[in-house]
Amino acid sequence: MSEKESIGTEQIEPLTEEETEYDFYFGPAHSGSGNFGVKLRVDGERVVSARADPGYLHRGFEKLMEYRVPMQNAVLSDRLCILEALNWNLVHAEAVDELTGVEVPKRARYIRVLMAELSRLQSHLIWYGVISLALGFDTGFKMAFGYRDYVLDIFEFITGGRVYPAGYICPGGVRRDLPEGYQEKIMNLLGQTQEMMEKIKDFSNIVFARRAKGVGVLKMEDALRLGATGPVLRACGMKTDVRKDDAYEIYDELDFDIPTEKEGDAYARCLIRDKEMEQSIRIVRQILDRMPEGKVREPEKITPPKRVKIPEGEVYVRNEIARGEAAIYMRSVGEGEPYRVKVRGPDFLHMIPVLEHLLQGSQIADVPAIYWSLNICPADMDR
């Protein structure tokens, strides 16, 4: 016996009748939660109340960005949420462009939207993989990450890095031009992704649907009240998409439609993702047909950090990333570094108010299904 005094059975006080509730930690050191924890107050199998416990991935991005030049911030911005690094690059690059008033060349804007949509595609594949893992459907998880790797091969080919594009979409355009032969590489990537989407349809068998239907139902007015955006809001029936309402880059020249569902439960959120993947493929096809020629970055050379100046001003840029509405408020007072950067990640609202609202009164067995149907990413919540 260890020499420390160990608690024998007599010291464990028996639970009295009314005190049948106990705390149940879902995360952070847990195979189903990523680095984010939820403290559940549980009575048997039923969750009485949930309290989010964030902060495990808090790196203080907003403070870090105040000490770096925009080019360095671009490299930093893809770590805001590595599951869709290029989307976050785009949000940051647009904020700086709007402040500096640079006219981004046409070809760079097309490449930017091309990479953002490919990043949305692979982010949705991760989402499908992780929710099928949460429901215990192991094949879906393994295949989704297998097919996502094909998208990463394209990122490796174009940006030089598989997961970390290192600020590929940077203020002023993109860092490199597209290498030779990117067209047919992307075309056969779209073929492979379509192959995976057929498999997703084949795999939506009764057991998968039965686990997700009617689970974590979110009504429209609750979604609006709690600040849900993106697929979570569209699953409740609200037809809104920042790419259409607050069009940025070249989204107003592309035609794609906004899928919506009505029930607002975990299964509806899964259906939304499948339809959004089809739309993304449609967008990528249109871009490949109309890719213009020309420069890829406004100031060809990177200006040395000492001589960088951002004109005085403030700007609020909103983008539609895979998880919802991502926004950056950037304030500059004319120096090289931004004076204040406020990053608004969609998961900040999905993981604390929406998750706590949905987990109330659910079953323990449904917690991972609800949790991962919101496609949460602790990185852009903690920042």
Added chain:
Amino acid sequence: MSMVTTVGVLFKTLFSKPMTVRFPYEAIEIPEGYRGEHELDIDRCVSCNLCAEICPNKAIEMVEMPEEHKQKYPKTYPRIDLRKCCFCALCQDICPRRCLTMTKNVFLSTPDPSAVIKNPMPREGGQ
């Protein structure tokens, strides 16, 4: 019934080639322009210190050459600490003479800590 299609897909995949690659024996070819280990062409370096300034993690530091090369390379040259580097290639893009470039070598794990500090070496000395 959808369960039949699921099982059908499984058996089709069972007899088709797996997607995974057995890494040490077969490997996916790394494309050009991959951001791997640095390579410094010391003769063309004018030690303008731009790479040290732009590096977001301060991984690059300008250092004197060791005694035996001092008279041939009097100026200061970039020394890269690979543990701090995030392989963003900003140093490669900003270098006016394009003498600090990134190779495709990403197999950098090494037990001995000193191998991670890449000191500037003359070409014929070799990395």
Added chain:
Amino acid sequence: MADAPHRENKVIDEISSKFKVEGKFQRERRIWVATDKESLIALCEFAKGLGFEHLSAISVTDWPGEGTFELTYHLWSYSERILLTIKTKIDRVNPVIDSVVPVWNGSAQIHEREMHELFGVEFEGNQDLAPLFLEDWGGPPPFRKDFDWRDYVREREYDKANERERVYWD
């Protein structure tokens, strides 16, 4: 949007008719309005009435020179498809302001809780201002401009023996 500036100006006129604030039309779908601390809640309720029901973010900018905190409320209207940002300045020494939780209950509460933790702004009327990211954090609110995290960390963690850390500190 054919009548681009017209829609935004219509909203600005409506707001400036009710409140003595000067609205600024920055670009398509962006309006900036600055107001004082007292009429903030009334303006927020009026804006929500106009259709700005999505509170996108609450941000605080620290101006140590002027001794003020500048709060910005970014509101998006799904129907009008315009982003209205309400800015207001509060004193920096004891930063107190009314909470907007009554106007947007749900999302406002968590934004204010974060700003309370990172800047130390007191939101009256928000019951749950518990620590969010930084559990048992002893120091001052970390995102203030006068909190120099480099000194804070240097005294505590900088060990002179480690040659690699020299680059950061001296």
Added chain:
Amino acid sequence: MIVTSGAVLGATLGTIGLALFATFCGLLYKGFDRKIAAHMQSRVGPPVTQPFYDVSKLMIKDTVQPERALTWLYNAAPIISLASMITVLLYLPFGGLTFTPVLSGYGDLILLVYLLIIPALVMVAGGFASSSPFATVGAQRKMVTMMSYEFPLAVVAIAIAWKLNALYPGESVFSLAFIYSHPLWGNVGALGIIGLLLLFFSLVVVTPGQLATVPFDVCEASPELAEGVVTEYSGRNFALFYLADAVKTVAVGTLTIALFFPYDLSPLIGISGPAGYIIDFLFFLLKLFLVVILTITLPRAAMARLRISQVPTTYWGIVTGVAVLGLILIVIG
């Protein structure tokens, strides 16, 4: 039944032999299961001998014991579970018809069904003893699963025994050696065949429940309960549970074969003597392989996990209904 010294010696030798064979064969079949499941998911998967590496690694790791655990029960649970699993083997007919179960005369099907409960029960006790909230909820779920799959299992056993009694009145119908040597497929009518198929289907659905594999692995549902019942076990204790699970795979597979496919290959191709034994034994291993693939690998790759509330409804509702229907059809057929 006087116990002669020869019988005791035979029994002990038989036990040791069977225990070694079943552990080796169980781990090998778990390796096949992982390999085939991997190829079904278009990936290469670990080598077939991976379970052996796992167990040997676990054996050398030291066991970490939670402070608030009930120490004696916590450590005894894995040992009892492996021991009881090995006793189950003694009543099972391995190999072809020629190999009667080691203790064939002393036990029968009913005893077997009850012996199969002990490992699960002991795992539940171990889960409660380790006093971690994950293990407690996992143990409650394991009990619910156990209660649910016992019902259809009992119906299947009774159906077969009843039919045998009808065909051969006066024989000891519950003894496995008897069941093993009198397959039912031959002498039941058309309706009987359908009845037997239904019974076979319900036994196939019960097997994942017993082995806690998907879709019934609610007791160690990793995303919810982080390994559930065995969360607090590590090192040798966990290795013993792992071995018990491997042996259970073999035991349940052999039970399915004994009840439904007790045929031999050697009489068909007319070789007798030692060569016939070997062929029968290999044919038995092949049958076991197919049963394991059908009952464990295929559902694991094709289905998602059920909610704990769905497990009793599935078993008591659908599976028992199918089993009872099978019973009725056999009675008529």
